[in-house]
Amino acid sequence: METNVVDLAQLRRGCAQCSLQQLCLPAGIGQQDLQQxxxxxxxxxxxxxxxxLFRPGDALTSVYVARDGAFKTVSTSEDGGEQVVGFHLPGELIGLxxxxxxxxxCEAVALxxxxxxxxxxxxxxTVAAQVxxxxxxxxxxxxxxxxxxxDHLGMLVRRQANERIALFLHGLGERLRNIGESGSRYRLPMSREDIARYLGLALETVSRGFTRLQEDGVVAVTGxxxxxxxxxxxxRLAHGGEPAPPVQRRARS
Incomplete structure (x- = not known):
């Protein structure tokens, strides 16, 4: 039987000591209200x-905030197809x-x-009504x-594959910067299959898009x-720019 090791000190930390306080809570909230x-x-x-965290059809009893780690929310169509509808980083509410x-x-799954x-x-x-x-x-x-x-819906309806991939990487970098992490060097918590389901693309298209961005020197990808x-x-690519044309090699004389 597996036993999870629980860091009690970490779990006992309240909102006042949480590093995500400024993301989850407004600046200037009083100590008494914070305790509430x-x-x-x-x-x-x-x-x-x-x-x-929850499954389709579950009643809304709680909302969740990831203190660390990442989640995806997934909806399933009548024919059993899965669509990733969102990714959630630390400090973002899950369950809305x-x-x-x-x-x-939909269901929320830990990545x-x-x-x-x-x-x-x-x-x-109740507390929000009082504060x-x-x-x-x-x-x-x-x-x-x-x-x-x-934004996600607009991306699926209007954008070409290269734009969707560039917008995804650009947006993820901005969200990581908002939680104090690097937006230029990071590890994707989700698989390429998840990215493909989120962007409405085939897995092969996503893989080719990553390869093209790397070949063009826009990103470096290692796993x-x-x-x-x-x-x-x-x-520029994320906002509708066309990929730069490939550099023409000079023919040998």
């Missing part, structure tokens, strides 16, 4: 790779898909080992989530490790 929020965080628990109908329309904070939704709503700054922050986070969904060599060029 900290009191309702039900569990700070480890999550294994592949473990699910159920806000409209009270039940989850890596992680630690999450689980926050009962009804209690969170205006927290309520404003929740509305901002919900708005950001809606914005990412709209899941990415280094952005030409950030300006990547940003």
């Amino acid at each position: 929020l900290d009191d309702i965080v039900r569990r700070r628990r480890p999550v294994a790779t592949g473990e699910r 898909d159920a806000l409209g109908h009270g039940r989850h329309r 890596t080992t992680a630690n999450v904070c689980e926050v009962p939704f009804e209690q969170l709503a 205006p700054s927290l309520q404003q922050q929740l509305l901002r986070v919900i708005g950001q989530s809606v914005g990412r969904d709209q 899941r490790r990415i280094e952005i060599l030409q950030p300006d060029e990547l940003a």
Whole structure:
């Protein structure tokens, strides 16, 4: 029988000591209000790779914040096809898909080992009603989530394959910078199959796109490790620019 080693000191850390406080919470929230929020965080628990936080049809009981690690949200069509609808990094709320109908329309799966904070939704709503700054922050986070969904839909509808891949890498780098990590050198927590399902592309198309970006000197790819060599060029491609033409080799005389 496997035994998970739990870091009790890590799990006991409250919101006031959490390194993600400024991402999850508004600056200037009072200590008493912060304690109110900290009191309702039900569990700070480890999550294994592949473990699910919720499944389609589950009632909305809690929302989650990854303290570390990464997650994907996946929806399944009637014919059994899977579509990755989002990736979630530390400090980002998971579970907002159920806000409209009270039940989850997708499942959240851990891409890596992680630690999450689980926050009962009804209690969170009650505390937010009493703490205006927290309520404003929740509305901002919900708005950001809606914005990412709209960007994702627009990308799937309008963008060519090379644009989708460039936009994905560019956007992921920006999100990593927002949590204090490098946006130019990072390890992808998701597989290329997951990227393909997120971008609405064939796996072979994603692999060719990575190869093309590497051959053009825009990125360096080693397995899941990415280094952005030409950030300006990547940003240009992400916003609709055409790939630079290949360098013509001079014929030998």
